[in-house]
Amino acid sequence: MAVYEQLYGAYEGVPQSALSRFLVIPRYALRDIFKSKLVTGMFLVCFVYPLIAAILVYLRHNVNAVAILQIDILELIPIDGSFFRTFMQIQGAFAFLLTVLVAPPLISRDLSNNALPLYLSRPLSRTEYVLGKGTVIAAVLSLVTWIPGLLIFFFQASLAGTGWLWRNYWIAGSIFLASAVWIVLLALIALAISAVVRWRVVASGAMLGIFFVPGAMAEIINNLFLTRYGSLVSLWATMNNVWAGLFFLFDRNSGSVQGTVTNPIYDKQLFNIILLEPPLWAAWAVVAAAGLICVWILSRRVRAYEVIK
């Protein structure tokens, strides 16, 4: 059929599979995302720390390089669960910043221009639409979290030998799980905000607010009531506990507070309060609750028609 033939005709070729149709949304969205120089720049910055981590791993196993650089080998950080947890914390922060730049227009742009009926009148369900948009975030964040994390892990394993790999194989699973939990949570929160707020800047602000305002609140609660349970309102602090748990580094005892209190009967009294982090299950429950709230918001907002009450 000629390109400019002006006739109406049905498509008679072989239609795409359901999976290919599903991947259309992420494919188009990814192409649009990297049109922004800011996003591309930020994406490149996200690879700085993995590069540093890879260099550290290399130095740890290269005696000649250590000798040339005149570094004491004992000063180099050990490559263990703690090393990879730090890697996750740093890359997790970069992943968050990347999400702030990438996610806000994903759904809001469709909502503000009433494009949802166009998507959903095609063989595409609401769930597939949201999953398609989520895949965009998941793909971008995977490239800066678990993929470089696993590459560094296998780089270390190849240099350290099978003994190290046998002792630390669980780290690979922890890297993947820690990244997956963070990616899913970020994607859900970002998509929910994008489905509620139609302006990109406001959506980015809301995303920052959701992480930083509760963080400040958590500190206030912790200091006022001499506790660590305030951390449960901060998603970042909660995720840190989840990561610590996944890398078997979680310790509920996070220090103590000492001081004096004036009592009218006994005069001055010393006190020593041991601060306990909330249990690990509570951190997981907070993450799950946040995710469920986002799913609920998405199920209310992503519709082909506007609900007017």
Next chain:
Amino acid sequence: MTSVIELKDLSVMFGKRSILNSLNGELNGRAIGLLGPNGAGKTTLINTLLGFHRPTRGTARILGHDITADANRVRSLVGYMPESDSFIAKTSCIHFVRLMAELSGIPGRHALERAHEALFYVGLGEARYRQVETYSLGMKQLAKLAQAIVHGPKLIILDEPTNGLDPPTRSRMISLIRQIRDGGKARILLSSHLLRDVEECCDEILVLKDGNIAANCNLEEERKANRKFIELETRGGDRSAFAHSIGELGCEYALTGERRMKLIMQESTEISDLYRLALRHGVQVRRLNYKRDSLEDIFLKAMENGNAAAERSENNGGL
């Protein structure tokens, strides 16, 4: 032959409010007009057929496929042009239409080819690389039509396609719809409050009122029916007695103004009978026009019947 749309006791409720009440019927026209006053349930019916709303009771079939059990198949057979502005921002029209084609299941390379074809077909060929938000209202409507037809659907649902269009663009839109209809490769469901648009494009109509079917008729058959509609303009004499005498001849009549009346001639009556009666009652016949039952008449009759039915049901409820 499979019906284009088959409604089987289709009911939709929002909360406790009933929007569509047990709709039944088969629609088989090449272009079906969906008419009704605001709030009649036209958009809800379209949204339900597209699977956006779940029927509370009953179901419907599009080209033989159940709208709930086989929703994806139905959507792949349907092209939808919504009423309001709908597009993807910061995207060229060709990119937008291509994306819609790919979402409908057409592989990338073919999708691009078909997007070019669809845009040339609707007359946006020269503007296809411009972003959709820079288009005029008429161009946006045409872009919506292009995305609705790009995958070559078997049924095209058009919701108020001529809304806000200037006369030349409206006539272009109408001519495109008629062209698609006459091509015979797709059926059309056209929802509009403009009777003229429906009359120009459709051969079957479904009139909704308060969520009920007020009329469902084949316009072609109505037009072909051997019924003589006559419009009379009279002066002087005893008009009511004249009208009464016409009624005695077995003709249905309606006094439509101070000097005008409409009547349906019976097979056994002749025009000369009317003149004879006019003479008897001293009525001057100033004008006599043969008139077909226009869509407006059908629509108004359906609305009157709907009102009467509503009043009857209210009275029954009261008793």
